[in-house]
Amino acid sequence: MYIHLNLSSGAPIYGQIVDQIKYMVVSRALVGDDKLPSIRQLASDLSINPTTVVKAYDELEHAGIIYRRRGQGCFINTQVPSITRKERSRLVGEHTRSLAVEGLRLGLSSQEILSALEEELNNIEEKRK
Amino acid sequence: MYIHLNLSSGAPIYGQIVDQIKYMVVSRALVGDDKLPSIRQLASDLSINPTTVVKAYDELEHAGIIYRRRGQGCFINTQVPSITRKERSRLVGEHTRSLAVEGLRLGLSSQEILSALEEELNNIEEKRK
Amino acid sequence: MYIHLNLSSGAPIYGQIVDQIKYMVVSRALVGDDKLPSIRQLASDLSINPTTVVKAYDELEHAGIIYRRRGQGCFINTQVPSITRKERSRLVGEHTRSLAVEGLRLGLSSQEILSALEEELNNIEEKRK
Amino acid sequence: MYIHLNLSSGAPIYGQIVDQIKYMVVSRALVGDDKLPSIRQLASDLSINPTTVVKAYDELEHAGIIYRRRGQGCFINTQVPSITRKERSRLVGEHTRSLAVEGLRLGLSSQEILSALEEELNNIEEKRK
DNA sequence: GTGGTCTAGACCACT
DNA sequence: GTGGTCTAGACCACG
Numbered sequence: 130m131y132i133h134l135n136l137s138s139g140a141p142i143y144g145q146i147v148d149q150i151k152y153m154v155v156s157r158a159l160v161g162d163d164k165l166p167s168i169r170q171l172a173s174d175l176s177i178n179p180t181t182v183v184k185a186y187d188e189l190e191h192a193g194i195i196y197r198r199r200g201q202g203c204f205i206n207t208q209v210p211s212i213t214r215k216e217r218s219r220l221v222g223e224h225t226r227s228l229a230v231e232g233l234r235l236g237l238s239s240q241e242i243l244s245a246l247e248e249e250l251n252n253i254e255e256k257r258k
Numbered sequence: 259m260y261i262h263l264n265l266s267s268g269a270p271i272y273g274q275i276v277d278q279i280k281y282m283v284v285s286r287a288l289v290g291d292d293k294l295p296s297i298r299q300l301a302s303d304l305s306i307n308p309t310t311v312v313k314a315y316d317e318l319e320h321a322g323i324i325y326r327r328r329g330q331g332c333f334i335n336t337q338v339p340s341i342t343r344k345e346r347s348r349l350v351g352e353h354t355r356s357l358a359v360e361g362l363r364l365g366l367s368s369q370e371i372l373s374a375l376e377e378e379l380n381n382i383e384e385k386r387k
Numbered sequence: 388m389y390i391h392l393n394l395s396s397g398a399p400i401y402g403q404i405v406d407q408i409k410y411m412v413v414s415r416a417l418v419g420d421d422k423l424p425s426i427r428q429l430a431s432d433l434s435i436n437p438t439t440v441v442k443a444y445d446e447l448e449h450a451g452i453i454y455r456r457r458g459q460g461c462f463i464n465t466q467v468p469s470i471t472r473k474e475r476s477r478l479v480g481e482h483t484r485s486l487a488v489e490g491l492r493l494g495l496s497s498q499e500i501l502s503a504l505e506e507e508l509n510n511i512e513e514k515r516k
Numbered sequence: 517m518y519i520h521l522n523l524s525s526g527a528p529i530y531g532q533i534v535d536q537i538k539y540m541v542v543s544r545a546l547v548g549d550d551k552l553p554s555i556r557q558l559a560s561d562l563s564i565n566p567t568t569v570v571k572a573y574d575e576l577e578h579a580g581i582i583y584r585r586r587g588q589g590c591f592i593n594t595q596v597p598s599i600t601r602k603e604r605s606r607l608v609g610e611h612t613r614s615l616a617v618e619g620l621r622l623g624l625s626s627q628e629i630l631s632a633l634e635e636e637l638n639n640i641e642e643k644r645k
Numbered sequence: 646g647t648g649g650t651c652t653a654g655a656c657c658a659c660t
Numbered sequence: 661g662t663g664g665t666c667t668a669g670a671c672c673a674c675g
Contacts, residue, residue, distance in 0.1 A: 137583060141659060152363050178660050217364045221374060224360050228353040229378045230277070233284040234323075235346050239379040245350060246375055249358040250368040270665060296647065307667050312648085320578050325395060329647045329675035342600055399674060406621070413621050436675050475622045479632060482618050486611040487636045488535070491542040492581075493604050497637040503608060504633055507616040508626040528650060554662065565652050570664085587660030587662045 130159070130166060134175055142177055146185035147192075154194060154205060161207035165195060259288070259295060263304055271306055275314035276321075283323060283334060285385040290336030294324060297332075388417070388424060392433055400435055404443035405450075412452060412463060419465035423453060517546070517553060521562055529564055533572035534579075541581060541592060543643040548594030552582060555590075 132149050134142060153159040165171075168186065172179040186203055189195045195203045232242035261278050263271060282288040294300075297315065301308040315332055318324045326332050341349075361371035390407050392400060411417040423429075426444065430437040444461055447453045453461045490500035519536050521529060540546040552558070555573065559566040573590055576582045584590050599607075619629035 136585065141586070143659080148359075148363070152359065155363050155365065181660060184659085217366075220364060221357070221361050221366065221371070222378075224353070224357040225371075225375050225378045226281070227277070228350075228357050228375065229382060230281050230284050231353050232350050233379075233382060234280060235341065235350060237346075237350065239376075239383060242350070242354075242379065243372065243376060245354045246358060247368075247372060249351075249354045250362075250371065253358055253362060254368060272665080298647085307669095309668090310666060313665085315648090316574075326648065327394065327675090328399070328649080328673075331647060401674080406617075410617065410621050413623065439675055442674085475624075478622060479615070479619050479624065479629070480636075482611070482615040483629075483632045483636045484539070485535070486608075486615050486633065487640055488539050488542050489611050490608050491637075491640060492538055493599065493608060495604075495608065497634075497641060500608070500612075500637065501630065501634060503612045504616060505626075505630060507609075507612045508620075508629065511616055511620060512626060530650080556662085565654095567653090568651060571650085573663090584663065585660085586658075586664080589662060 132171075132175060134177070143181050143185040143188065146171075146175075146182065147188050150185075150189060151192075151194060159205050161205055163205045165203040165205070167202055261300070261304060263306070271304075271310050272314040272317065275300075275304075275311065276317045279314075279318060280321075280323065285382045287385065288334050290334055292334045294332040294334070390429075390433060392435070401439050401443040401446065404429075404433075404440065405446050408443075408447060409450075409452060417463050419463055421463045423461040423463070425460055519558070519562060521564070529562075529568050530572040530575065533558075533562075533569065534575045537572075537576060538579075538581065543640045545643065546592050548592055550592045552590040552592070 130153070132146060134145055136142070138145075150159065150165070165186070166174070168179050168182045172182045175182075186195065186197075190197060190203075194206055196206055197203050228242065228246070232245075233239075237245075259282070261275060263274055265271070267274075279288065279294070288294075294315070295303065297308050297311045301311045304311075315324065315326070319326060319332075323335055324332050325335055357371065357375065361374070362368075366374075388411070390404060392403055394400070396403075408417070408423070423444070424432070426437050426440045430440045433440075444453065444455075448455060448461075452464055454464055455461050486500065486504070490503075491497075495503075517540070519533060521532055523529070525532075537546070537552070546552075552573070553561065555566050555569045559569045562569075573582065573584070577584060577590075581593055582590050583593055615629065615633070619632070620626070624632075
């Protein structure tokens with residue numbers, strides 16, 4: 130399991146872990162009952178504080194994405210939790226707006242911004258295969 | 259000038275102000291040399307502390323979006339701040355990636371994400387006329 | 388008498404007026420008993436508030452550079468006030484340090500910084516003739 | 517790290533901190549990834565309010581001189597911030613002009629001003645070794 | 646009236 | 661422990 134941290138991005142480390150594990154679940158890199166690395170192991174791999182990993186796993190458990198077996202570790206849930214359509218459009222809406230505003234503010238045309246996004250999406254789709 | 263705060267969102271108040279003023283600038287609801295509400299006035303309108311508004315205006319000034327005249331107030335800058343091409347693509351790149359990843363993570367197709375962005379851009383372009 | 392204001396520099400307007408009048412005195416563009424423009428006149432010429440000019444003239448009078456004749460206006464003093472050597476080196480010292488620090492911080496060599504200063508000094512000397 | 521405040525100079529405290537840290541960076545008393553004192557620590561050492569230190573560190577971060585890691589502290593940046601040649605000459609130009617004008621205004625000769633700058637630069641170069 | 650700075654003290658998020 | 665945000669209230673500088 131590869132997790133890439135950006136320590137200088139300002140985004141919380143535990144949040145980056147949560148996001149990337151969610152991503153692996155959605156893209157089926159992780160499926161039901163797969164075992165996650167132990168807290169100590171992951172903390173050591175990423176050279177971060179174990180409590181940070183604890184916080185990430187707590188959040189994933191709370192979101193219904195993983196479950197814990199005492200003495201055995203953490204595992205991916207079989208059922209992917211559903212997100213309401215409303216919640217989803219709110220989440221995506223924030224990002225669309227921020228991209229649109231920043232791009233136009235920096236003098237790009239709508240067309241250029243769309244192209245940049247398309248390119249990014251193609252990149253990711255490619256990796257998913 | 260209407261600013262709407264979401265006090266329970268967890269997003270910093272000063273950041274919400276910054277984002278909304280940036281939005282008004284790209285959508286041309288605010289143009290060069292328009293006067294912003296005074297710090298005290300805006301703080302009073304939003305029922306928040308003046309120093310919070312100061313922090314928002316600080317950010318906007320650092321970003322080159324507004325300028326301040328002592329004893330007179332704060333105003334929108336006429337010229338788009340000059341940024342290197344490299345810097346610009348870095349800034350926009352962060353936003354494109356985050357939209358792409360979030361959208362796909364939430365189960366949207368590339369096509370749906372592009373459409374959402376296109377709609378947002380059209381919205382803004384419409385207001386600019 | 389030409390005074391050039393930089394309204395966007397952050398430096399107080401009254402201070403810019405004071406500095407430039409001091410400069411004219413030192414460079415003999417203004418000499419003993421020359422009459423300064425009236426407060427209203429100067430304020431109108433510079434499109435600024437008369438009270439700002441009042442503040443500048445107050446400071447010049449306090450510094451012993453000008454004197455007032457009721458009903459007649461303000462005039463340059465014959466004796467140039469002396470500055471202590473200590474005071475002078477303190478004032479200049481602040482500026483030398485700030486130029487040295489900023490220049491080196493931005494990656495210039497000592498030689499480049501000295502050349503830039505030499506050029507600036509030559510420019511000014513030229514105008515003084 | 518020694519910072520000396522002049523509380524009666526009229527110069528803002530946060531600015532004095534910024535200037536002195538910049539000085540330590542150019543004279544290599546502080547180098548890449550050095551840890552700055554924590555906000556609370558420095559505030560306590562200087563007997564000032566922590567928010568004043570926050571403001572100083574904000575400025576330094578905006579200037580690209582330091583970076584912050586939540587829960588860890590503030591650190592000196594390794595790389596010199598990239599600035600356009602145009603921007604750089606504007607920044608240095610302001611300081612050269614102000615030194616030139618102030619020096620001449622106070623009755624120094626061009627030669628004396630250049631010598632003062634040279635001495636300051638030598639001082640810093642010496643410390644860098 | 647405007648913005649600029651500072652204090653004292655609080656609560657939260659992150660490691 | 662670290663930094664991040666916010667409040668309440670004060671005083672100063674400027675136009």
